Amino acid sequence: MNETDMFADAARAVLADRCTPGVVRAIEDRGLQAPEARALWTQLEATGLADAMLEEDRGGAGLGLAQAFGVLEQCGAHALPLPLGETMAARAVLDQGGQPQSGQIIALATGRLLADGGVHCAMVRSAHAADAVLVQVGSECRLLAVADARSAVQARAEDAALDWSAAQVQAAPQVAMAAGVDMRTLQAALVAAQMAGALGSVFRRTLQYANERQQFGRPIGKFQAIQHQLAVMSEQVFAARMAAQLGGTPPGGSGEGLQLDRLRVATAKARCSEAALAVAETAHAIHGAIGFTEEYDLQLYTRRLHAWRQTAGSESYWHRVAGEGLLQHQGLTLDLLRRITDVAPAH
Numbered sequence: 553m554n555e556t557d558m559f560a561d562a563a564r565a566v567l568a569d570r571c572t573p574g575v576v577r578a579i580e581d582r583g584l585q586a587p588e589a590r591a592l593w594t595q596l597e598a599t600g601l602a603d604a605m606l607e608e609d610r611g612g613a614g615l616g617l618a619q620a621f622g623v624l625e626q627c628g629a630h631a632l633p634l635p636l637g638e639t640m641a642a643r644a645v646l647d648q649g650g651q652p653q654s655g656q657i658i659a660l661a662t663g664r665l666l667a668d669g670g671v672h673c674a675m676v677r678s679a680h681a682a683d684a685v686l687v688q689v690g691s692e693c694r695l696l697a698v699a700d701a702r703s704a705v706q707a708r709a710e711d712a713a714l715d716w717s718a719a720q721v722q723a724a725p726q727v728a729m730a731a732g733v734d735m736r737t738l739q740a741a742l743v744a745a746q747m748a749g750a751l752g753s754v755f756r757r758t759l760q761y762a763n764e765r766q767q768f769g770r771p772i773g774k775f776q777a778i779q780h781q782l783a784v785m786s787e788q789v790f791a792a793r794m795a796a797q798l799g800g801t802p803p804g805g806s807g808e809g810l811q812l813d814r815l816r817v818a819t820a821k822a823r824c825s826e827a828a829l830a831v832a833e834t835a836h837a838i839h840g841a842i843g844f845t846e847e848y849d850l851q852l853y854t855r856r857l858h859a860w861r862q863t864a865g866s867e868s869y870w871h872r873v874a875g876e877g878l879l880q881h882q883g884l885t886l887d888l889l890r891r892i893t894d895v896a897p898a899h
Contacts, residue, residue, distance in 0.1 A: 559615065560622025562599045567630035570595050573849045579633040580709055583680030584657070589634065593657060596636055603653070605644035605810075611653075616809050617641075617800035621745050624800075625793075628749025631852045633710060635659045635678040637742045642686040644810060646695065649728040656683035658695070660739045661714075663687040669718030671696070677863050679703070679712035686727065688735035694724040708859055733810050740821040740864040741799050741812055747824040747860050748796040750853045751831050755789045757850055758782070758835045778838060785834045788827040795823035798893060815877040816892050822870035828857035 570592050578588040596602060601623055606612025624637045634657060642658035659682040663673040671694075676685055684697050701714035716724075729735075759782060762773030772778050799820025802811050832854040836843040843850045861867070881888045 557622065559601065559604060559613070559620070560626055563601055563623045563626040563636075564629075566595050566599055567626055567632060571630040571632050573631075573852060576631050576633050576852055579681060583710055584683070589681060593634055596634070597655070601636060602639050603643060605640045606647050606653075610647055612644075612647075615640075616802075617741055617745075617812065618797070618802070621797055621800050624742060624745035625749035625752070625796075628746035628751075628856070629753045631750065631753070631856055633678070634681050637746060638678070638682075638739070641738055641742060641810060642695075645686060645693070645729060645733070646727055648730055648810075649693075651695070651725055651727055658682055659685045659698075660735055660742075661685050661687050662735050662739075663689045665689050666715075666718075669721060671716045671721050673714045675706060675863075676712055676714050677859070678710050679714055680710045685714065686735070688729065693727045693729050693735070694721060695727055696720065696724045708855070711859070730810060733812070736864050737812055737814050737817050738810060740870070741817045743860050743863045744792075744796040744799045744817070744820040744824045747828060747857060748793040750857050750860070751789045751792055751824070751827055754831055754835045754850065754853050754857070755785055757853075758785065758838050761839055772838070781834050781838060785831055788830050792824045792827035795820045813892070815874060815888075818870040818873040818877065819892055821865060822867040822874065825861040825867035825870070828861045832857050 575588045575592060578586045579592070583589065600613070603611055604613045604615045604620060604623070606614070608614045620637070620640060623640075626632075627636050638660045639656075639658045642660060643653060646653065659676050659678050661673040661676045663671045666672055671687060671689055673685065673687060676682075679685065679698055680703075682698055684695050685701075686693060686695050696714075696716050697720075698714070700720050701712075701716050704713040704715075706712055759773070762778055762782060763771050765772045767775075773782070799817045800812070801816065802809075802813055835850060835854060839848075839850060842848055843854070845851070865873075878885065878888060
């Protein structure tokens, strides 16, 4: 077992025990106001996961995104309603920018500067489950408190559109982003890894249901039509997982820091978003109407998959990024594909 596996196992142990469907629903309903939210976050903080991307001499473990993949995957696999992965990355950004750590739960977003100097974020995922938002506006990045913002409800209760006044923006600490790091790409890589975990959970739940649900005296998983659907679903799930892993791995495979290859992230996010639609559709088809009901846990994962599909750019956005990369590439297309998929250490 290597160090990366140990972090993933630590996340799995805490989330399997503490992030139950009942806790997920409570946090979805009340955000950080739910007692379950702070209790769960306290457990996560105790593992050191939230600071794992800080350098070792700063109290972290020096993990890069590639090394944190297993932790992010577990967040998705357990439908964690708190932005742990986003907080890990945000704290690393703050530390690299020389900002003090405050122990906050932090969401990520890109925003738009308003004419009066305020900032508008059209969508902040997990806004009501965070203390602050690390917002990139143009070339600037600021840490803004959720409690100070004017909030507008979105489709999911924990998400929100947020507005801050010019005075609030000017009072917030300005954070320097490392060269080559932008918020949308960083958020897309984080979300792709979490989607890989949620896709795996949906597949395992559907496989179990197909092996238990009896029809005409035998499990429905024995029928060739269902077996075919499960086979196609597994292809989607594991292809998306591989793409998500590559998305968090910079060229050369070092896996250190927050430096990302935008083309790899484009491939990862587009592939995971494509799989989200196909896997959720097939899972609900095999489950029948029961999968859509509020009481059934399957929809905890498929709702997230649909929301994450649109987070930091849908597959259409990232397809365009990949297409532009292909058009700008000089030389053989095969060389570009090798660049995207090569994880061997650079020489």
